[in-house]
Amino acid sequence: MANAAVDQDKLNKLFGRVIGDVGGALGLLIARVGDQLGLYRAMADGGAMSSQQLADATGLHERSVREWLAANATAHYVKYDPETETFSMSPEQAVVFASEGHPQCAQGFFQNVVSLFIDEPQVVEAFKTGEGVPWSDRHPCLFCGTERFFRPHYAMSLVKNWIPALDGMQERLENGARVADVGCGHGSSTILLAKSFPNSTFYGFDYHAASIEHARERAKEAGVEANTVFETVTAKDFPGNDYDMVAIFDALHDMGDPVGAATHVRSTLKDDGIFMVVEPFAGDSLEDNMTLLGRVSYAASTMVCTQASLAQEVGLALGAQAGQKRLTEVLNEAGFSQIRRAAETEANIVLEVRV
Numbered sequence: 001m002a003n004a005a006v007d008q009d010k011l012n013k014l015f016g017r018v019i020g021d022v023g024g025a026l027g028l029l030i031a032r033v034g035d036q037l038g039l040y041r042a043m044a045d046g047g048a049m050s051s052q053q054l055a056d057a058t059g060l061h062e063r064s065v066r067e068w069l070a071a072n073a074t075a076h077y078v079k080y081d082p083e084t085e086t087f088s089m090s091p092e093q094a095v096v097f098a099s100e101g102h103p104q105c106a107q108g109f110f111q112n113v114v115s116l117f118i119d120e121p122q123v124v125e126a127f128k129t130g131e132g133v134p135w136s137d138r139h140p141c142l143f144c145g146t147e148r149f150f151r152p153h154y155a156m157s158l159v160k161n162w163i164p165a166l167d168g169m170q171e172r173l174e175n176g177a178r179v180a181d182v183g184c185g186h187g188s189s190t191i192l193l194a195k196s197f198p199n200s201t202f203y204g205f206d207y208h209a210a211s212i213e214h215a216r217e218r219a220k221e222a223g224v225e226a227n228t229v230f231e232t233v234t235a236k237d238f239p240g241n242d243y244d245m246v247a248i249f250d251a252l253h254d255m256g257d258p259v260g261a262a263t264h265v266r267s268t269l270k271d272d273g274i275f276m277v278v279e280p281f282a283g284d285s286l287e288d289n290m291t292l293l294g295r296v297s298y299a300a301s302t303m304v305c306t307q308a309s310l311a312q313e314v315g316l317a318l319g320a321q322a323g324q325k326r327l328t329e330v331l332n333e334a335g336f337s338q339i340r341r342a343a344e345t346e347a348n349i350v351l352e353v354r355v
Ligand SMILES: C[S@@+](CC[C@H](N)C(=O)[O-])C[C@H]1O[C@@H](n2cnc3c(N)ncnc32)[C@H](O)[C@@H]1O
Pocket: 135, 146, 147, 150, 182, 183, 184, 185, 186, 187, 188, 189, 205, 206, 207, 208, 211, 233, 234, 235, 236, 248, 249, 250, 251, 254, 255, 256, 308, 312
């Protein structure tokens, strides 16, 4: 009976699309393998290589390398020349697969997504219990992949576009301000700001102790130990009461109690302080988010963000596609009345929030 209603053309199209997605999912694994083994980096100069030459250059097993190259060629991740039986990368392929630090290098994103396959049993369980999956229980590749993918985007926009878009903040930071970065993770945003504004002091707070350890290391490497302080503490408990700016980068929607966190932020700001809220780009409804970005965000949010929030007190679970309207309701509830979209990119919205 069920088959009687099936339109074979529609079924073929849907099946074809889903098999394409399977190819993409396997492509992530292939790309992640190549990243870990330095295969793309060895090819990135653009020179053509046989599988043997690539195996020699990387010290790896030729037969495995040859199959990996075939998988990449069929995915159009590398180029194949059948005449010479060699493989190479175009400049664009080299950016996406081998240019660490470039905003369009996707390896951090792949690392992040592959970790979700490892964590999948925890998420299945969390659907049954409603207890979520705490950030601290995730595979470490989630933290490293997030840092690796987000940092180049912050490096591109934060100091150059987002800070100047906040009323008077650039000047305050140049003169010397106190800033809290809450839910700072590995401290990418904290460190970028600390480097650009040496007269200001930056406090990075996160409830995940391992991330704070990592942030301290990163700050040391970046030479900004003198004007950064990192502390393990929740968004509702972080210390201080005279911040010129409190920022939350891609973390408000991960919090169990974003209203409680924003209420605490308000109590720590100077009267003329600014609350900077950076959230994933989204429209205000599911129908507004029927986009590729929406597809990626809702899936990531199902596997990570919603679970992270449900694992905490209140468990509001805003989701990564909350949108400005819902975020405004949360911020209003926390006592903020002035909310303005100061900037946006394809990936993020930046809100300037004041009492
Ligand atoms: C998606 S990560 C973003 C990290 C960082 N802000 C960035 O943009 O790279 C979300 C972060 O929020 C933190 N977080 C979630 N809930 C929190 C809470 N209640 N208090 C403090 N940090 C929290 C997590 O530990 C994690 O580091």
